[in-house]
Amino acid sequence: MELSRRSFLKLSGAGIGVAALAQLGFTTPAYAADVELRIREAKESTTVCPYCSMGCSAIVSVQDGKIVGLEGLPDSPINRASLCSKGQSIIQVANNERRLKKVLYRAPGATDWEEKTWEEAIPAIARLIKDTRDATFVETEEITTKDATGNDVKTEVTANRCEGIAQLGGAALDNEECYLASKFARALGLVYIEHQARI
Amino acid sequence: MTNHWVDLKNADVFMICGANPSENHPCSWKWLEKAREERGAKIIVVDPRFTRSAARADLFSFLRPGTDIAFFNALIKYAIDNNYINWEYVQNYTNAPILVNPDFKGPWELDGYFSGYDKEKKKYDTKTWNYQTDPATGEPIRVQLIPIAEDPTFHGRGVPIGPKDANGNYIPVEWDLIKAGRYDEMQPTVFAKLAKHVSRYTYDGPDSVVAKVCGMDPEKFKEIAETYVGITHKREKTGNLMYAMGLTQSTYGTEKIRAFAILQALLGNTGLPGGGINALRGESNVQGSTDFGLLSHILPGYISVPNTTDHPTLDKYLEKSTPKAGIWTWLPRFFKSYLMAYYGPYAKKNGLDKAYDLHPKVKKGKNYTHIALFEDMYAGIIKGLIAWGQNPVVGGACSNLEAAAMDKLDWFVAADLWETESMNFWRRPGVEPKDIKTEVWVLPAASSVEKSGAVTNSGRLAQYRWKAVEPPGEAKSDAWIMHQLMKALKDLYEAEGGKNKEAITELFWAYEEDEHGDPNLDQVQLEMSGFTWPEGDFSWEAAFKKPVFGFANLKDDGSTVSGTWIYCGQWASDADIESAAKILKIDGQLPKGDDGKVKIPRDKQVTEWNGIPFNKAQWHFQKTNVYWLGSDGQTIYTENPPPDAKLIDLGISPNWAWAWPVNRRIIYNRNSVDWSGKPFAPDKALFTFKDDETLGMKIDVPDFYTQPSSDPAFPEELRGKATMRTRSGATSFFMNREPGALVARLFSNSMVDGPFPEHYEPRESPVKNMLSSVQNNPAAVLEWPSAKNEPEKWGFAEVGDKRFPYVCTTYRVTEHWQAGQMTRNNSWLGEAMPENFVEISKELADELGIKNGDLVEVESLRGKVQGVAVVTVRLKPLEIGDNGTARKIHIVGLTWHYGYIGLFTGGPERNGMSKKNYAANQLTPHVGDANTTIPESKAFLVNLRKVK
C-alpha cells in the first residue's frame, strides 16, 4: 500500500469533492502538497502533540530512521496545520543528546549513577516490589457495622491492599499504557495511585 | 470539557478565569478569534495578572488570587437582580424549582457555616442538604417558578406561558419579592435559597464585596456582568467558561467550579454548542490518565473505589454504589465487565465474587491523594515509589517537603525520557548524598513518536498516533516496561507464593508479544473497549470476532469484558472503516486479507495511511448530516435549502478520531433543545424533535433517551403518559443519580463543604474573611501532620503576617511545559525562555528599590527560590478592605517550570545541575481542596528581597 490521502488527492485532482469530505467531517479539502519537497524521500506518519491537551496533530517525516521534518497536519480539524512553539519542537524530543539511553542505578548512599542492563533491572525491580508488597500488605481488617438493633458488630473482611508502595504518573503516557498502569497497580493491591491530574 | 476545542467557535461570550489559553493552549486561540470574526463574540478575562489572553480580550479585570467565588456569586446575584435568567431552561432542566428541606440553614444564618457542621470532627453531616419529597411518589416536589402549561406527567415541567418583561424574559411568579430582596418570604425553593445566599455578594460601589474582597473596580464588574450575563442568558446566545488550575488549585477549588456551573445553568448555557464548563487540561493525556482510573478514588471509567467498611463483598459493593436513577443504574454491567477484564479466566472458574475479593479495598474515609501520599511517605509508611514520567520535586506542592519525604524511601523506580529533579532528589541542593539510603532505578522510556498508542485530549477525543522512529539507545515504551515487570512478578509469585498471590498469578494479562517483547496493543485496546467472552477456552482470535459496540450492550452476568466502560465501542469494525472509505472513494484501494475481505492494517503498517486516522480504535464511520438555516434565522432545512439558507457548520467532525462516551462531542446536549423540542439557538442547533417521536435533525450523538414510547425499552410506568421528547427532557442530566431530579443541580449534597459555594480566604491570606468569621474552608484539612509536627518548617504564615506581606501566585509560559523536563532539555524552547523570573509591579519595585533584571529571592515560610526580577505593568497593587479600612496589597508572580537539572535549570547554569533552587513549588503550602485535595498553589504569602 503506497497510497496516502495526500498523494491520493494529488493523483485524483478534483476527484474527491468537497461534499464527500464534508460527509466525513472534513470541512476543508486536504492539502495536496505537490511542490517538490525537501523531505520527498522521507516516509510520513502522523502524530499528536505530547504537550498540552489540545491534541494538535503533526506530520512526522522520517528518513534513514531519523526524524527529518515535522509540520502541523492540515487535515486535523483541531489545529488545521498550526502548531505552537512547543508542538513545533517535538523533533527536539526525539533528536536529543540529553535523552536517557541506558538503565541507571544508584546504590544506597552512592554519589553517582552506574549503568545497568534491562536483564539486571527487571528482576531486581520485581524483587523490590515483591518484598515491599509482601511486607506491607493488609490482607484483612476488622470493620465495625451496625446490626438491626443499632449495636456495633465487628467483622474481619478482606482488604487485600498494599500500603507500602505508591505509584505516580500517567498524564504523559498513552491510553493503552494508562490502562495497563492502572491494572498493574491494582493487581499489586496499590491504593496510593495518583498522577498529575491531582496537582 | 463538556464541549470541545473546535466548538469554541460557536460561543458568543467567553469568560476566561484561572486559565490563560493564549499562553498555555496557544492553538485554541484561533477558535476564539473565529467566534469573534463570525459571531462578534466578546472575550472577557478576569485574572490576577494581565496575561497574554488578557491582551487579546475585549474586557479585562484584575482580581485578588483566591477570590473567584466572591466574583462568581456576585455574577449570580447580578443575573437574579436583573431577571437575566433563561427561565425555560431553569424551570425544566435544573433543581431550582425544587423545595428544600426546612432544616437546611445557610451561611447567611450561621455566620459562614452550613447546617450540620461538627466542630470536633471538622466535617459536615449533610443530612439537611436535601429536598422536600412528595410522600406519595417519594420524588422531590417541584413548583412553578414561572407560569407554565404543566406537563401532566412531569410536574413542574412544561412550556412557559408568560408574561415577559421589557427584555423579553419571563417574569417569575415571585418577582415582587425577588425585586425587594425579600427572599425569606418566597416559597423555600432551591432558587429562593440561592438568591438569599448570593444576596450577600454585593457589587455596587466601593464598599461592595467585589471591591473589598476581590479588589475589582465595581464599574468594570458591571461592564463584565452586563456582557456575560446580559448577553448569554438569551435563549439563542451561549457563554463559555474556560478555566484551568487557576481555579482548582485552592482549598475551595471545587466550589469555584460549582459556582460557575450554577451561573451557566441559570443562563441556560450548558449542553449547547459554544457553551459549557470547559476545563483546559494541562497535559496531552491527563484526560486519558483520569479516564483510566490512575487516581486513588476512582477505577477506570469513574467507578468509585471499593472500601472495606461498605463493600466487603461484591453484592454489598453493587448494593451500596448503584443509584436508583440515571445512567449509573448500569453500574453492575460496568463493574462486572471491569472485573472480567482483570480476572476473566479466574472468574469463569471461581465466580465474580472471588475475583472481587482479590481486588484491593481502601480504608473508608482515608485520604490517599497526592498530598496525603507524600505525608504518609514522610511518616515512613510508604517504602517504595514507582513514577511513570512524573517529577514531583518540581511539580508537587511544598516540594521541599515532598523531596524530604523521598529521603525516607527504601527504593524509587522512575521511568522517564530525561534525568529529572526527582530521580536526582538524593543530590538536590543542600543535601549530602551519602546520608540518603534510597536505592534508585532509572528506566529510559520512549517518547510519543517512538511508540504507538492513543491520547485523549481535553475534549474527550482519543486520537491515535503512530510510531515513527525507534527509541534512542536502550529506551523502551512504558507499556513494554509494565509488561515485562508484570511477567517477572507473575513468575516470582508462582515460584515463591506471597500475599494475595492469586491477584497477581491469576491476573488476566495474556497479551501476545512481538519479537522485541512489546505487548500487543490491539489486544489491550480491545480489552479496554470490550468484547463478549468467548465460549470455551479463551483466545484473542475469538475475542476479536465479538467486540461490544457501546456500553449499553454490556451485560451484568459476567459474559462481557470492558476494562473501561466509557471507552466501550471505541474499537471499530472493518465495515465501519470501509463505509468511510466509500465516501472518500478510496474503498477500492483498501487492503484485503487472505480471505479477500477488507482488512485494515494498524499500528506500524498503518503509517502508509497517513492523513487519515485509519485505526480501528479511533476510526468510526458516522455519516455527517448536513443542515441549513433559513434567512429568517429560525427554519432549519434538512434538504433542498433555498439559495439564501446558510450551512450549519458546528465543527463537530464526528469521523475525526473518537470521543467518549459513544463518540458524543457535546455532553448534556438534550439541554440544547427546549421542552417543546425546539433548539434554543437555531443557528447552532444539534437536534430537532418531531411529533412522531423521532429526531428531525441530528448533528451530535444524543445524550438522552431516544426510544419512542412504542419501544420495548421505554419504561412501563411512563407508557401512554410520556413521549420520547418529554421523557428525555425530564431527565436531561441523566449522569446524576437522584430519582426525580436528573437535572442540573444548583444545590447539591455531593460536596463535602456545602451545597452552595461560599467564599473563604486561602489558607494563607493577608486579610480576614469579610463575609463571615470563618476564615478558611471549614471542611478542608487545614493542617496535615507535617505542618502540625513541624510548623516552623512546613506550616503557614498567619493572617496578615508581617514577615510575608505579599500574595504570590504561580503560572506557566508557552515555551515550557509543566515541571519542565520536556522543555528545559530542548534548546529552542530553553533559549526562548531561559531562566526563572519573578514578576512584580512597578509600585512594589519602587518600594523595594528593585530594577528590571535584578536577581531577587522569594521566600515563604517553607522555602526560598531565586529568579530575575521582571518589573511590569501586568501586575498592579490591589486596593482591598481589611477590617473596615482600605489596604493595598501587592501580588508577586512566579512560573513554576524550573528546577535544578537540565539543559536549562532555571538559573544561569547550563547542561547540568545547579546548586541553587528555582522551583516555585518549594514555596507553596501542603494543603488542598476539601473535595479533591488539589493543592493550594495559586494563592500564598511570601516576602521578596533583592540579592544583587
Ligand code: SF4
Ligand atoms: S502544538 Fe501547542 S497548542 Fe497544540 S497541542 Fe501542542 S502544546 Fe498544545
